[in-house]
Amino acid sequence: MDTTQLLKGVLDVAVLAVVADEDGYGYDVVRRLRAAGLEEVGEASVYGTLRRLYSSGALTTYVVPSDEGPHRKYYGINAEGRAMLEAQRKDWHSFSTTLTTLLEPEGDLR
Amino acid sequence: MNATVLLDHVTAYAAAVRSHLGDLPPEQVDDLTDGLEADLAEALEDPLGPVATGEVPPRTVAGVTGHPQAASLMDLTLRFGPAAEYARELRTAAGIPPAVPGAAPVVGRAARVVARGGRLVGAVRRAARRATEPLRSSPFWQAVAGFVSTLRPVWWMVRGWVVFTLLLGGLMMASVSSATQRFVPEDVLGWVLLVVVVLGSVQAGRSAVRDGEWVRPALAFFNIIALVALPLALSQSRTMLEQRLGSSYPVYVETQVPVQMPPEDGVRVDGQLVSNLFVYDAQGNPLEDVQIFDDRGRQVRTTYDEGWSQWFLPGVDEPWSFAGVQDADGRTRWNVYPMTGAPFSQWDQDGDGKRVLTAGSALRTPPRPFPQAPALVTGTAGTAGGGEGSDAGRTTGGTVTNAALTTGDG
Numbered sequence: 001m002d003t004t005q006l007l008k009g010v011l012d013v014a015v016l017a018v019v020a021d022e023d024g025y026g027y028d029v030v031r032r033l034r035a036a037g038l039e040e041v042g043e044a045s046v047y048g049t050l051r052r053l054y055s056s057g058a059l060t061t062y063v064v065p066s067d068e069g070p071h072r073k074y075y076g077i078n079a080e081g082r083a084m085l086e087a088q089r090k091d092w093h094s095f096s097t098t099l100t101t102l103l104e105p106e107g108d109l110r
Numbered sequence: 111m112n113a114t115v116l117l118d119h120v121t122a123y124a125a126a127v128r129s130h131l132g133d134l135p136p137e138q139v140d141d142l143t144d145g146l147e148a149d150l151a152e153a154l155e156d157p158l159g160p161v162a163t164g165e166v167p168p169r170t171v172a173g174v175t176g177h178p179q180a181a182s183l184m185d186l187t188l189r190f191g192p193a194a195e196y197a198r199e200l201r202t203a204a205g206i207p208p209a210v211p212g213a214a215p216v217v218g219r220a221a222r223v224v225a226r227g228g229r230l231v232g233a234v235r236r237a238a239r240r241a242t243e244p245l246r247s248s249p250f251w252q253a254v255a256g257f258v259s260t261l262r263p264v265w266w267m268v269r270g271w272v273v274f275t276l277l278l279g280g281l282m283m284a285s286v287s288s289a290t291q292r293f294v295p296e297d298v299l300g301w302v303l304l305v306v307v308v309l310g311s312v313q314a315g316r317s318a319v320r321d322g323e324w325v326r327p328a329l330a331f332f333n334i335i336a337l338v339a340l341p342l343a344l345s346q347s348r349t350m351l352e353q354r355l356g357s358s359y360p361v362y363v364e365t366q367v368p369v370q371m372p373p374e375d376g377v378r379v380d381g382q383l384v385s386n387l388f389v390y391d392a393q394g395n396p397l398e399d400v401q402i403f404d405d406r407g408r409q410v411r412t413t414y415d416e417g418w419s420q421w422f423l424p425g426v427d428e429p430w431s432f433a434g435v436q437d438a439d440g441r442t443r444w445n446v447y448p449m450t451g452a453p454f455s456q457w458d459q460d461g462d463g464k465r466v467l468t469a470g471s472a473l474r475t476p477p478r479p480f481p482q483a484p485a486l487v488t489g490t491a492g493t494a495g496g497g498e499g500s501d502a503g504r505t506t507g508g509t510v511t512n513a514a515l516t517t518g519d520g
Contacts, residue, residue, distance in 0.1 A: 011203070026149035031156065043153060044196045048203025051142055055204075066148065069117060073145030 004040055013088040014038060015049050016077065019059060020085055023076040026050060050075050058084050120150045123186040123193060129239055130197035132232020133225065134206065136327055142204055154189065194236070266315035270308030272336040275343045277307065293347035377412045384412050385421040386432070386476060387447040390483035398475070399435065402445050409445035416444075417465040420454045423476050428453040431465070433473050450475050 007014075018024065018032045026047045033041045053059045058081035065071045077085070124146045131139045190196050198208060245251050275293055278300070295301040311332075318329050377384040387410075389400040402410040413419065413432055420429035432451035434442035456471035467473070 026145055027152040027156070030149075030153070042199055042203075043149070043190070044199035045203040047146070047149060048142070048200040048205075051200075051204040055141075063145070069151055070120075070147035071145060072148040 004042070007038060007041060008045075010092065011041070011045060011049050012053065013085065013092060014041075015046060015053065016058065016081055016085040016088065019050075019075050020077045020082065023074050025064075025072040025074045029075070053081065057081075116151060116154060117147070119186055120147050120154065123150060123190065126193035126239060127197045127200070129232065129235045130194045131201065132235060133229040134201075135228075138206070142200055142206075150186070150190070154186075262315060263312060266312040267308050268340065269315075269332065269336040270311030271304070272339050272343055273311065273332065274304045274307045275347070276335070276339055277303065293343065293350055375411065375414050377410060385423065385430075386412060386449050388478050389447055392486045392488045394483040394485040396448075396478055396481065396483075398448070400447050401443065402447060409443070411444045412447075412449070413444065417451075417457070421451075424479075425477065428455065430454060430476060431457050433465075448475050448478070 014033060014036075015029060018029050018036070021032075024032065027043065029050065030041060030043050030046045033046065050059065054061050054075060058078065059075045060078050061073055061075050063071050063073055124143060127146065128139055128143050131142060134142070187193065202208065246255075295304050314329055314332075377387070387402065389397040389402075391397055404410055413421070415431075417431050417433055420431060422429050430451045431454050432449040434444045435446040435450075437443050450473040452467055452471050452473055456468050458466055458468045460466045
């Protein structure tokens with residue numbers, strides 16, 4: 001199965017979850033997503049998602065200058081973002097339960 | 111890996127990504143790509159970073175990790191994919207529709223035109239970028255680009271000067287000022303303005319280099335204005351300086367000067383040109399062959415045509431031409447009155463080009479206005495206001511005043 005297609009639908013909640021743990025900048029978020037197992041996540045997709053979540057008011061952002069290189073743009077979650085994360089977490093649970101049930105081989109139900 | 115080289119590549123790649131977002135408003139592009147360089151650089155320096163779909167693992171790319179000495183030739187598209195792909199992924203994830211003509215979220219005709227222009231510029235830039243990709247990655251190009259970029263401060267100063275001339279040109283239209291002040295300041299205020307404008311231009315150039323993109327659109331506007339105005343300002347200032355400095359450059363100015371035509375020679379009565387004079391003595395009898403001079407001894411001539419012109423006489427149908435009179439020294443005199451002549455048709459031209467009468471014709475005196483003039487009361491002193499004997503003309507008893515009359519031989 002093309003997991004990149006699956007990823008598209010859940011990237012928002014995944015990014016929200018990562019940022020909710022701790023503030024992070026673009027590639028930092030990518031690295032944590034990949035470390036968590038979403039290895040096929042596209043970097044530009046993550047950056048774009050961060051921008052979109054920020055535009056929709058779920059994230060805050062601030063710039064941290066760097067001595068030896070370009071500045072980093074950090075993202076942090078806010079109250080609206082946490083509410084969004086909570087709602088999507090519930091949605092995901094119900095959806096994944098439904099799909100797990102649906103995909104369970106017949107007679108193998110517990 | 112050399113951090114500076116890495117950053118150069120990262121900056122170039124980020125610029126390429128931005129160029130693929132050229133259809134978006136500049137603020138949105140900044141918003142989308144702010145911090146992109148840092149993310150790209152860190153992604154490159156992360157040797158353990160898992161590889162996303164379609165991306166080539168960094169360790170397989172020569173020059174990125176394997177051969178540091180070849181780092182300056184590395185191709186970031188092998189790591190991140192084509193910049194166009196990257197930009198598309200970025201904007202899709204950010205919820206911005208892909209670049210489709212007419213799909214830009216703009217309102218109003220002017221905004222649409224601007225957006226269309228932006229897309230066009232973006233497309234041109236993308237095409238130019240694609241076409242010049244092999245050239246731009248060559249060491250030669252790097253050297254040339256490095257050299258040119260060291261010359262940028264010169265352009266900043268020139269740009270400042272052009273803006274200064276434009277400013278003064280505008281001010282001059284509003285007020286009265288000397289023309290040369292447009293190019294070279296002549297007073298303290300002018301110098302202050304020039305220094306301020308040049309410093310501003312240099313500062314704008316420096317901040318554009320340091321911060322990247324945000325000042326670019328405004329600067330691009332000034333750059334274009336300055337580029338267009340530069341040749342004009344240069345040529346005009348050169349002319350101006352030559353006029354002021356070069357005494358070896360005389361400036362010829364054509365002006366219209368009204369020229370008074372010298373009055374036509376001849377004798378006029380009541381504004382009308384006189385063709386002949388008739389002289390009568392004190393008793394009113396007509397005189398022949400009278401020489402007339404003015405008070406300076408100049409001959410009084412009525413004609414200057416040497417006998418070639420036609421003169422219309424009162425009461426005579428055919429026009430006449432007149433002849434001069436030979437004096438004792440053999441000169442032809444034209445101040446002998448009344449002049450004799452003949453009708454125009456009786457004149458001809460001899461082999462020497464001289465005016466001659468046709469055979470059978472003879473010179474004669476034209477008809478007099480009247481055979482007899484009124485007689486004068488003479489011999490009484492002071493009759494006409496002048497002192498006795500004081501006026502040469504009057505002592506001879508002629509009727510022409512203000513001219514010396516001498517009766518001729520005949």
